[in-house]
Amino acid sequence: MPDRNETYARLTGLIEPFNKKDIELSEATTFVGDLEWDSLTVMDFVAEVEDEFDIIISMNLQAEIENVGQLADAVLKLVD
C-alpha cells in the first residue's frame, strides 16, 4: 500500500502549475469551486495524474471527485 502522505504531496506538486491563482491547498480544496478550473484544465490535469501514477481515472470516477483529499483517496485505491 503506497503512503497517503506521499501521494498527497505528489498530487499537490502536480496541481501547482495549474494553480494560477495561488490558492492555498488543503484536503478540502475543490477543483471547480476553489481553484476555478474549467473543463479543459481538469482534462489536462487528469492526464498528468494518470501518467504520473500510471493509472486511469475514468470520467465516471472524475464526476465523484470534488476536492484534493478525495483525489488522493481515489488515486491510492487505483494504485493499490
Next chain:
Amino acid sequence: MTDLLSKFDPLIEQRRALLDTGLTDPFSLVMEKVHSPTLATCNGRETILLGTYNYMGMTFDDDVIAAGKKAYDDFGAGTTGSRVLNGTFFHHRDVEAALREFYAMDHAMVFSTGYQANLGIISTIAGKGDYVILDIDSHASIYDGCKMGDAEIVAFRHNDVDALEKRLKRLPADAGKLVVLEGVYSMLGDVAPLKEMIRVSKAAGAMVLVDEAHSMGFIGENGRGVAEDQGCIDDVDFIIGTFSKSVGTVGGFCVSNHPKFEIMRLVCRPYVFTAALPPSVMASSAASIRKLMHGGNKRAHLWENSKILHAGLRDLGFRLGTQTPQSAIIAVIMPDLEKGAMMWEALLHEGLYVNLARPPATPAGMTLLRCSLCAEHSAEQVTQILGMFETAGKKIGII
C-alpha cells in the same frame, strides 16, 4: 419554490449582454427562402450559404427530389411507428441496401438522426464493466451515448495516438473495449490519424467505431470517409454516419461487417423506441447515396474550393483552425465571443452566412467562424466570399 431554470441564469445574462450591444442574434437566423444549396434569402437579403453541411449540394438534386415526391405520393406522409413494428417500408430497406452498396459492407441500420445513431450504438454495445475510450473533442452525441450507457468512460487528448495507446495499455486486458473516433472533427475541420489509432486499438484488443459524419461523400476514393482514405476501413468495426450532411436529407446510420450486427435492431433503444423516418426522406436518401457513389467530379471541385478558400483566408491574415485544408470545413479563429459575433453579423450584412461556434461546443474555449464549403459553390462565389471576409474583417478590425 426553487426555479429549476435558474441554473441557466449565467447563460441568459451572457446572451442579454451580447444582444444589448445591438447585435443580431447569431442563434436565431431564419432562412425565408432557400434558392439552391448555396443561396438563400435571410432578413430579405440574398445570402451565400457557407455554414451548412450540404457538402455535396444534394438538397436540390433533381433525382433526389423526384424520388422523394414519388414516395410521398405512393406511401404517404409518415410512418407513424417504430422501425421494429409498423415503421419499416420498402424505402427503409432500400436505403439500407444503398448504404451497404456505398460502403461495401454487410449490414446497415438506419436511425432517425445521426445523433440517435451514436446514442444508440455506443450505449448499447458498451455495457457495465466495458470501457469506452474516446477523444476528448468528441461530438456531443458521442458523449451523450456514453452517458446513457453503463460503461466506464476514458478520455484521451485530441488526436494523440500515444495518449490513446497509454490508456489502452492501462485497462484490464480481458475487459471489453470500444474506441470511439471521428474521421473529421467538425469544429476545426481537422482529420484524425485513424490508421495509427486503429492500429494501437486493435493491438490492445479493442473494437473501433468511427464517426464519418463530416467526411462521407467527400473524402476517400469512393467517398466512404477518412478511414477509406487512410486505407484502414477494413479494420473499423462500426461506421456511424448521417444523411443530414452530404446526403442532403435527414437520418443517421451505422454500417458494419460484424456477423451479429442485426441483433442491434432489437436491443438498441434509440432505434426501437422512436418513429421511423417518412418514406419520402428514405427514398430521397437512397437516390442521393447512389448518386454520391459516382460523385468523383464533385469531390474534386469541392477540394479545389477548400484549397482556394483556405489559402485566401490565410493570405488575408485570418487565423485558421488547421495549417492546411483537410476537409470541407475551414474554421476561422476569432479573438473572443464579442468580436466573433460582430464579425458574424458584418458577414451577414455582406450577404454571407457562416456558423458562429462557441464554447462548450468548441475546443480550448475558442470562438470560431466555421465555413463549410459545398461542391456547388462556384469559383466566382469563392472569390466573392473572400472579398466579403476582407471587407468585414477590416471593418471589425480583425485583420
